[in-house]
Amino acid sequence: MEDEGCSIVLDVGSGSTKIGYSGDDLPLSVLPSVIVSAAPVSDSRDTPSRAQRPECRECYRGYDSLHPEDHATRDIWPVQKGQCQSTADLETLLHNVFRTELGSGAEAQRPVLLTESPSTTRARRAEAAELLFEGLKAPALSMCNTASLSLFAAGRTRGLVVECGAGAAHAVPVFEGYALAHAALRVDAAGRDVTLRLAQLLQQQHGSSGGSGSGSGGSAPLSLDVVRAIKERMCHVLPRGGGGAAAEEDIGAAAAAAAADMKYELPDGSIVRISGECAAEPAEVLFENKHGRGGLASAAAAAIAMCDEQVRTDLRGAVVLSGGTTMLPGFCERFAQELEAAIDGGSGGAAPAADGLVRRPLTVVPHARAREPGYTAQRKYAAWIGGSIVASLSTFRLLQVSRQEYEDAGAGALHRRCL
Ligand SMILES: Nc1ncnc2c1ncn2[C@@H]1O[C@H](COP(=O)(O)OP(=O)(O)OP(=O)(O)O)[C@@H](O)[C@H]1O
Structure with a gap:
């Protein structure tokens, strides 16, 4: 929907940042929420107009790949476990995302709907408002809870x-x-814990952090990014009580297909064998006490x-x-x-x-x-989609705080109007 009056919808997660315009079905871009010192965050050198890129672009190098013991990395993930760790880093990330995805022209100067984590605090909301109004010069801002937005995306309010x-x-x-x-x-x-558990199992089974190589696996370690990709392609969740024939039926067509083909081909052509345990066990971390x-x-x-x-x-x-x-x-x-x-x-x-x-x-x-x-595959981007719906309603202006209001009343204006 090419609309002069549309807003920017921004969902900054621990793993990926979704950005796009209100009224659209999907985000314009999904980018890793990372500041990489060595390489550009996005591969877009010039910024094609919105009409030229109607499809959702995914460029995902997961937060899952942040190794817990890897203090040497220079990559910075400003949001961890759903919480902003440093406003300065978040500002750098958002400057990068706005510049590469929206350009520096009028496309970037629109009202912003920013999603916020259910466990955010008033202090964090005030910091985010300062960043958007003062750092990114947003003309108006609205902040909405990801849970409310996800529910709207599923067509409900309760x-x-x-x-x-x-x-x-x-x-x-x-x-x-x-x-x-x-x-x-x-x-x-959450997802990163599933990835780490899979990496651990692959290491146990193949003797390296992932165990790649042709045949039954060699010694070259797999990056956690590759492990995440394996997880997304081959892992599934078993029904309560474990496996069995009935259970296999229950895991659905996609998982059955994955279970039948337990080999993952790496970009270099080598094969990683994925055992049934590796496919099913990692997701148990989501359900265990x-x-x-x-x-x-x-x-x-x-x-x-x-x-x-x-x-x-x-x-x-x-x-x-x-x-x-x-x-x-x-x-x-x-x-x-x-x-x-x-x-x-x-x-x-x-x-x-x-x-x-x-x-x-x-x-x-x-x-x-x-x-x-x-509402099936859309749940992957439910919060962003809900934001797109809310920001395209005529009543959206009631949730917005203009720059002038912010300058007059500070973040208090946002606390009163956020969803
Ligand atoms: N098809 C898939 N199958 C399994 N896992 C998937 C699939 N697609 C994405 N994931 C996982 O979902 C996670 C990312 O989900 P999402 O984008 O909702 O999180 P986020 O918004 O970045 O982070 P958070 O909400 O925790 O702040 C990653 O761990 C990724 O590996």
Whole structure:
């Protein structure tokens, strides 16, 4: 939609930054959220106009590839586990992204809708506002919670949003478009942890950090970026209780295809063999109980339990998954099983409650078999897509704070108007 009045929609995640224009179906670009000292972040030397690049461009070198013990790297990831680590670094990243993706002309001088993590603080919001208004000269700004936006992308305003990205996961109840902050829970296990676990298993099985080489694997270490690519192609989530023939059926067509072809070809032509254990075990980190803290499904059940009973009915009726890690084949099925087991002893909340009322059954979106119209693969970019929808509504101006208002009232104006 080529529209003079459209806004820039910006979603800066731990792993990737999604940027594009309101009203579009997908981001213009998806770039790694990294400042690389040696090479340009993006491969775009000149900036073609928006009309020339209508497709979503993905240029992803994952945050997953940030090795926990690699202090020597000069790459800087300003957002880690969903939280900004340094405003100065974030400013550098955003200057790079705006320059390479939008150019320095009028395209970059539009109102901005910036997504914010469910666990952000007022202080961080104020810092981000200063960065956008003063560093990037945005004429107007609106800040929206990723959970509310993901829910809009799924066509709802009430529900429990379960986000699982690269660095962090959240379970956030949303009512009438507003995230209920008191019941939002965060889990420190996400896509990067799955990648690291896969790297560990490959190392154990092949004797190197990944074990590449032709045949059964050689000694050259695999970069975590390659391991991430293997994960995205070949890993899946088993149903609760593990494998078995019925389970294999349940993991879906994509996973079955991956399971049949357990070889991954590297760019140099060598082959990495992926065992069944390597394909299925890494994703277990998302569901396991660690140090007495439950996984994602336990957090989701706890978040529902922290809300009023009337709200809980709506939450059970729409548990919306979003974020790249939920794209793992079998994730939706396993999550639904785990959540059902965690709520009301397996009834999913449909059993009669103490007051005799039958609660609404648990509905996880997207459903593994009954595909949600318009919300399946989109969940990878759900927060950005929701932002694109919100920023194209005529009421969007009610959420915006202009530069003048910001100069007069400071960040307080944003706290009052953010979603
Ligand atoms: N098809 C796929 N299968 C499995 N994992 C995937 C797939 N596509 C992306 N991922 C994983 O999703 C993660 C990125 O998800 P997303 O873009 O939602 O996170 P982010 O916004 O960068 O980070 P965060 O939300 O944690 O701040 C990465 O770990 C990536 O490997």
